[in-house]
Amino acid sequence: MKKLMKNCGSELARNSLRKAAKQVCLSTWFCLFVSPLTVAANYSVSNAEGLKQQLLMVKAGDTVVLKAGEYSGHFEIHQPIMLMGEKGAIIDAQGSGSAISVFVSDVTISNLQVQNWGADLYELDSGILVQDNADRVRIESSHLKGDGFGIYSENSKHITVVNNVITGNPALYKLDRGDGVYLKGVDAPVVHDNKISHVRDGVYLETSTNSLVFDNRFHSAQYGIHYMYTKHDEGYGNEVDNVDGGYAIMSSEFVNLHQNQASNTLDFGVLLNISNHCIVSHNRLSLGHNPQGTAELGNEGKGIFIYGARDNEVSHNLFSTSDIGIYMAMGGEKNKVYGNQFVNNKTQVKYVGDSLLEWSHQGRGNYWSGYMGWDANHDGIADKPYRPNDSLDKLFWLYPEARFLMNSPVVALLRWVQGQFEVGAATGIVDSFPLISAGSTGSTGSVYRAQY
Missing domain, CATH: 1.20.5 (Single alpha-helices involved in coiled-coils or other helix-helix interfaces)
Known part of the structure; x- marks a missing residue:
């Protein structure tokens, strides 16, 4: 048993x-x-016709490698594949349409030279055109040069653009060029370590959310980064040079712009236009100058221009060597401004409103070059409040034709009287806790990322 x-x-x-x-x-x-992963195959092509045929035959997960050479025409991707080039692989759209159109999610385009696509912005001519609902498209380590949009994506998610060189056509009028990277209705895009020049806007985001744009270099454009109707975005570590404006935040909310640089700007380093709950901090904004700028037109170069924006925080920035450090107008009063450095701007602050604004926070104000204040107790804060502009400044801004009187004895007497007695309701800017030294502002702090 x-x-x-x-x-x-x-x-x-x-x-x-x-x-x-x-x-x-x-x-x-x-x-x-x-499983598509185990049947994925690698294909190599050497001419345009071979590439078109291979793109029709590929399956999900395949890789298509372009050998060195020129591939003329327009190419479409309808399967989630990787398209990559050997050194010297060039896709040339021959002056019309889009060079590469992506119709499906989970596509990677890598190490290609894309050039000579069309200039029709209404037809969305692009170096790489990502069609609606094509998610998780990654474009990396490529060179794109053409008239229209460099990379265009609309109504998609998780688009990644990294380590590319995108160049527009400097012969075109600036507003006739396409943007380097155009993202409309895109959720959670990531754009970093790109070099973008001679385009309209370096990165343009419209009705997008949760974008992350960092460590890019922008040169010779209208704006470096342009936010329009966006929410919950972050941009840091970017550098902008020789542009009309550095960073334009327009009709947007919860944008965290920090640790960026802008120099040689014609209009502004940062624009806050009808935008709320944004943070602009630890940025270096310098050399904002418009050679044709006049007080009458209000188009001088500005470190930051706040127009109709409220409930924002502007802190620990360097505004230096510009026509105007901060220009505030049309309902921009309800913002926190503190811990900044205003250094050698021709006009430190221009504000033409009718309120008296306090620019300090929790007992700490801003640093103002040229301010000769006293600090008897050596706490780094001046003993008396500072008024960077007064009612007479406002008078000259409103009536520029009277500027020839600025240095007259009569105006000097009026300034003395104003200093002794408050004539009428006080308006303008007051910093009740001006900082004695630039080092006490904390404007060179380390990079941080705010979460909303």
Whole structure:
């Protein structure tokens, strides 16, 4: 009996092992013949016709490699694949349309030179055109040069643009060029470590959300980064040079712009236009100058221009060597401004409103070059409040034709009287806790990322 039970037990064990082995075999067979990952193939092409044919035949997960050479025409991707080039692989759209159009999600385009696409912005001519609902498209390590949009994506998610060089056509009027990267209705795009020049806007975001744009270099454009109707965005580590404006935040909310640089700007380093709940901090904004700028037109170069924006925080920035450090107008009063450095601007602050605004926070104000204040207790804060402009400044801004009187004895007497007695309701800017030294502002702090 014991022997029979032992044999039965052994037979049951063997049956169990056979059953398990059969399941493993079936599972392996399924993975080998059904899983797209295991059937993915690598293809190599050497001419335009071969590339078009291969793009029609590929399956999900395949890789198509372009050998060195020129591939003329327009190419479409309808499968989630990787398209990459060997050194010297060039896609040339021959002056019309889009060079590459992506119609499906999970596509990677890498190491290509894309050039000579069309200039029709209404037809969305692009170096790489990502069609609606094509998510998780990654474009990396490529060179794109053409008239229209460099990379265009609309109504998609998780677009990644990294380590590319995108160049527009400097012969075109600036507003006739396409943007380097145009993202409309895109959720959670990531754009970093790109070099973008001679375009309209370096990165343009419209009705997008949760974007992350960092460590890019922008040169010779209208704006470096342009936010329009966006929410919950972050931009840091970017550098902008020789543009009309550095960073334009327009009709947007919860944009965190920090640790960026802008120099040689014609109009502004940062624009806050009808935008709320934004943070502009630890940025270096310098050399904002418009050679044709006049007080009458209000188009002088500005470190930051706040227009109709409220409930924002502007802190720990450097505003230096510009026509105007901060220009505030049309309902921009309800913002926090503190911990900034205003250094060697021709006009430190221009505000033409009718309120008296306090620019300090929790007992700390801003640093103002040229302010000769006293600090008797050596706490780094001046003993008396500072008024960077007064009612007479406002008078000259409103009536520029009277500027020839600025240095007259009569105006000097009026300024003395104003300093002794408050004539009328006080308006303008007051910093009740001006900082004695630039080092006490904390404007060179380390990079941080705010979460909303």
